[in-house]
Amino acid sequence: MILCRVIGRAVATRKDAALEGAKLLVVAEADPDGGERADLHVVADVLGAGAGDLVLVTIGSGARLTAATRAQPLDALVVAIVDTVEADGVVVYGGAP
Amino acid sequence: MLLARVTGRVTAPVRAEGLDPCRLVLVETVDRRGRGLGRRYVAVDALGAREGQLVVTTSAAAARMLDGLSGKPIDLAVAAVLDDAELAA
Numbered sequence: 001m002i003l004c005r006v007i008g009r010a011v012a013t014r015k016d017a018a019l020e021g022a023k024l025l026v027v028a029e030a031d032p033d034g035g036e037r038a039d040l041h042v043v044a045d046v047l048g049a050g051a052g053d054l055v056l057v058t059i060g061s062g063a064r065l066t067a068a069t070r071a072q073p074l075d076a077l078v079v080a081i082v083d084t085v086e087a088d089g090v091v092v093y094g095g096a097p
Numbered sequence: 098m099l100l101a102r103v104t105g106r107v108t109a110p111v112r113a114e115g116l117d118p119c120r121l122v123l124v125e126t127v128d129r130r131g132r133g134l135g136r137r138y139v140a141v142d143a144l145g146a147r148e149g150q151l152v153v154t155t156s157a158a159a160a161r162m163l164d165g166l167s168g169k170p171i172d173l174a175v176a177a178v179l180d181d182a183e184l185a186a
Contacts, residue, residue: 007129008184010100010153014144015177016163024153024177026100026184028129038128042098042153061158073162073176075155076098 001079005030006053010042018072025078030054032085033092043076044069054093056080098176099138099154101126103146107139115169122146122175124154129184141166141174151179 004027012024023045029037034054041057046068049055055078063077064070084094105123112119122142125133131151140154143165152175154160160174161167 010177010179011181012153012177012179015153016144018162018164019176024098026129038134040100040126040129042100064159071162073155073159074098075157075159 001056001058003030003032003034003082003085004028004041004043004055004057005034005036006049006051006055007036007040008051016073019074022072022074025049027055027057027078032087034085041076043078044072044074045078047078047081049078049081054082054085056082098156099124099126101138101140101152101154102131102133103142103148103150103152104133104137105148113170116171119143119166119169119171120145124152124175127151138173141169141171144175144178146175146178153177153179 008026010024025045029039058079059076101124103122104125107121119141126136146152155176
């Protein structure tokens with residue numbers, strides 16, 4: 001999985017019928033401390049993630065291994081909304097302010 | 098999935114079996130401001146995306162789940178044509 005920051009939504013009237021109802025987010029790949037990289041992905045979301053959230057994204061056929069996405073032609077899915085990231089014993093993202 | 102802009106079409110008279118009826122478009126991935134990043138791919142398009150439009154592409158086995166593309170020898174296809182992408186700068 002990769003860490004990504006949600007930067008917006010992708011809205012499409014014209015889309016494959018099997019994507020009807022799918023919520024698509026535009027995300028930027030992120031460093032463990034939440035810093036954004038240039039690389040973007042479009043990912044499906046059923047967890048209610050919104051702009052600014054740090055999320056965990058599964059890419060590939062694993063994105064279709066949930067009941068909600070099983071029959072959808074998508075290859076990337078938000079699988080978690082991240083609260084904290086600890087690296088080398090130090091909390092580098094989130095945690096107490 | 099990739100966020101990309103349609104930048105052209107590809108025609109190819111000689112094709113593998115199964116690829117015959119497919120429309121092929123050239124797409125370029127974009128940054129959050131919609132500017133091209135220089136990475137170009139060829140995608141099957143069954144939605145009639147036009148040059149200049151932003152699209153979402155889906156890859157590998159997911160591309161072959163799209164309507165009409167089952168069993169075809171492809172690995173990238175247009176899954177949605179965007180009305181709008183609201184992106185934080």
